[in-house]
Amino acid sequence: MLMVEERKKVVEFGKRLITEGLTTGTGGNISIIDRDKGYFCISPSGIDYFKTEVEDIVVMDLDGNVVEGDKKPSSEFEMHRLIYIDREEAGAVVHCHSTFATVLACNRMDLPASNYIIADGGGNNIRCAEYATFGTKEIGERAVEAMKGRRACLQANHGQITFGYNIDSAFGLAKTVEQLSKIHVLALSCGKPVLIDDVEVENIVNRFQSYGQVSRDK
16 A cells, blocks of 8 residues: 555544644545655545545546545645645645634735744735635635745635645644634734734744754754
């Protein structure tokens, strides 16, 4: 079986999408890439996360062909594939329908720098991608465009998507986007959030590069 350890991680983090409140039902999808092989494994379409087995995870190539697995891949495999092609640093992708990020996305609003941790996404905002129908190549193309210089975006009337150098960082950023979205929505409810200026955000982005005991995404 190809990509056994990566498949196990997809199963594990799929369950965490539910237990950590980032999606409901069978919504969302997760993938991990093996750059040496040129393959990525992705969660299957429409299977309960708590019923998904390692064998259900589908292995695909970067041309969109199924390499191994007898299940249908996530309907959003194009989003994952296009991100991997566009961003060589991407090692894993997480897409989910978390509540507050989706609230902003339904209003087609960007998430601005109302909190300093926005810099974790790579810049002074998390953009909202233009609307496209789920499961199409177009929604992937628009996500790629919105993620220029960023590791995350909101998706109009849909949810959010992130990538990281590994699954831990991609999942961690999805949680961060949701928390920042919640903070911003609540701040809007009681006033007008004061945004951090671009110079300071750039300073924070640079400081984040050496934050903690080890590199943030390694």
